Amino acid sequence: MVKAFRFCCLAISMAFAAPALNAAEKPQRIASLNVCTDQLVLALAQRSRIASITFLAVNPDTSYYHQQAQNIPINYGTAEEILGIKPDLIVAGSYTTPATTALLRKLGHRVELFAPDDSLKQMRTNIKRMASLLGEVQKGQQLIRDMDIRLAGVAQTGRKPVAVIFRANGFTMGRHSLINDILTIAGFRHLSAEMSMARAGFLPLEKMIAADPALIIFGKYKPEHPSIAHQLLEHPALSMLLALRASGKKRDSIVIPSNLWNCGGPFIVEAVEKLAQKRKALLKAEVSP
């Protein structure tokens, strides 16, 4: 029974995986099972080589490259959809679709898993690795170089105001997160990290108000469809806090589109620049009220 199964696997793997090996470095039918691997594939590979991306890749709320993603076949992370398109490389997140990726591996497919981008360092590692898997090493290096040039242009001198990200239901990111690194590089102190939150968690509304951050970064997802989760972001206590004029402290809020920093990619530079601009305005307002 086991033998028969193994043989079956071998046969399938020879049928599907063999061409991938022959085609040397550059896979020609790439399938992605995670919105963040979608982003890297879309940034690095020619469109004609992308066989399938997730349904989230075409959604502007979740995907930066949603326009480039139009008309590429989409999947919902199930093995059946992926088998149908006969991919020669499957990239996926290490946590998001474990059952599917395990099954696809069993069937002999080449599956490469990517750890979530929980820091700028991890993001660079992921970009480099994806670039080499796709046979686009130079393009990957170029992406990182361009990014570093723009990041170097962001001023970090001067006082560091406290910022916090406040999403639906009061969900916030902690010390080990891409968002933490982005806030740091944009010249902010990060409230949740200072409250020793590790990765992510819920920040009670009144605790955030007592901490009195200079910048509240709202994260919204489909706010045009009502939910109690988003109602919290419109709580009158928040607008009262932002309107508070005590002790000359300037407070502000900003909405960073979630597709700019939920995944790692070259686009996070835009998030950093938006935040750095806000910081400049905050510091200026404090100097000359």
Place this chain on the structure above:
Amino acid sequence: MTPKSSPSSSPVSIIIDENAAKPRIGFSLLVGILSFLIVLLFFASLAAGPVSISFFQILSSLKGGDQSLIHIIIEQIRLPRAILAITVGATLGLAGAALQGLLQNPLAEPGLIGVSGCAALGAVIMFYTGISAVFALALPLGGIVGALIAVVAIYGLAGRESSILTLVLAGVAVNAFAAALTTLALSLSPNPYAAFEIFFWLLGSLADRSLSHVYLSLPLMVLGWVLLLSMGRALDALTLGEDTARSLGFNLGRVQAQVVIGTALAVGAAVAISGIIGFVGLVVPHLLRPLVGYQPGKLLLVSALGGAVLTSAADIAVRFVMNGPELKLGVLTALIGAPFFLYLILQIRKEMR
């Protein structure tokens, strides 16, 4: 509680006296104790939360004036919560006592018979379609219409003086239907957060409600309270049977309509703000009934006060149960209420034998 007719110029008061089993404590003392507990819990509710705030700071921020962070937390976050725990709790206790009086059925409770469930459905429809975002009053009105449909349906299905079993079965049916439609409505929302909010609607919570929720719901709840609290004498008379009540000058149709509308107004407005908080209307009237000599009329006011006490206490307790998103209020009231419900069933079985 055997009905006796007695000739008198003011029949109702005489009947009440005859009906009265000896209450262990005086009515005004009971009202006083419960009111005192409400005041105590109100301040405890203002003091309880993840940010520690001293009692002195609470008092000074209640007086208003300075616009500090503490003031924002107390006035905008904790005050609405403390008020809503009292008003929603009072509504549930009062509606339970009134329904039990009208239906002559000890298990009539807004949650059990599906009134709260339908109110939640009405509010869910108004909220997630975005209607209440344009027209805020639509939220409580949706709850009221839902509650009204449920009370009328239950009345039609079970009727007055129906068996306990019929009423509970009718309630199970109405509840199941309302819960299914609520889940469907939430699942149909394109916002992924909506599906998780099924917990809020089916188990209730007062976390992070704002003063605007108080303004939206309180006037409608008060209107419902007035209708229900003025039913005391009619409900007392009803314990003697419909014919006697009628001969005492009570228009049965009007009494029914007033209890139904009062319940719908108060429960509908409450549930639209808090979600379904179960069992308060069951536990509170049952605990207090012996203390008011089994008089449905006197039970109304004390059940309202008792409901406020129980709900406020439960709403303070949920803040300490766990880290992160707090426990839903309805979980706690069900933990208290469900065993109580079972106990009541055993009692009723004993009586039936």
